[in-house]
Amino acid sequence: MNCIDCNFKSSATKFLSKGEIEELSHNCAHVEFKKGEKIFKESSFSSNIIYLKSGLVKVHILGPKNEQITKITKASAFLGLPTTFNEKVNKYSATALENCKVCFIDLEVFKHFIYKNGVFAYQIITELCKNEIDSFFRCLNRTQKQITGRVADALLFFYHDIYDDKEFILPLTREEFGNYIDTTRESVSRIINDFQKEGIIKIKNKKIKILKEERLINISEKG
């Protein structure tokens, strides 16, 4: 496996020197996961940085009551920075929502790049900052919007950030959808059906088509 020819390089990896790419090649394992498989597991040992090359993933933590879906990430992205960088044990799990291609990068080698290559480090920091801002907004939305607004948010998220298409297959069960936006599967069902009755979306099982984006944005903003 040679990383030079990889078509899925992260914005950071593009700034590695020839020698560094070579070093990466020798310390990186490519693995494929099928939909539904766990990529890494909370409270298990890990000494790798995990990079998602293609596919879609849910990141989740087991809470006292149920599984909380922290975020949904599509490629390309680093999955296990905060969980591995200064920790021996994973603080959360990641599960494939679609078939995924993933690279496991040796932590020591990765750290070495950070020490030696400033531009590489800068790119990593940029990604981390973006993640933090995203999580701030998700926190805000979760706590200050009511469920209708959160469902609208999530639908717009899938449209804008994940599929870039008004019609898509929801990669989550109703239960997971609930865990993602902090509510119950029943509420998700009801609100999605209400949206359909009002002609805002069209839904058949997991297949969703957004008909009135304006209305969704409006609902999302109103909370």
Added chain:
DNA sequence: GCATTAACCACAG
């Protein structure tokens, strides 16, 4: 009080 919101429970496809 009365209405709204949302969780919980139960039952049925």
Added chain:
DNA sequence: CTGTGGTTAATGC
């Protein structure tokens, strides 16, 4: 796994 209906608790006019 989903959808629906009834019930209940909390919150807001």
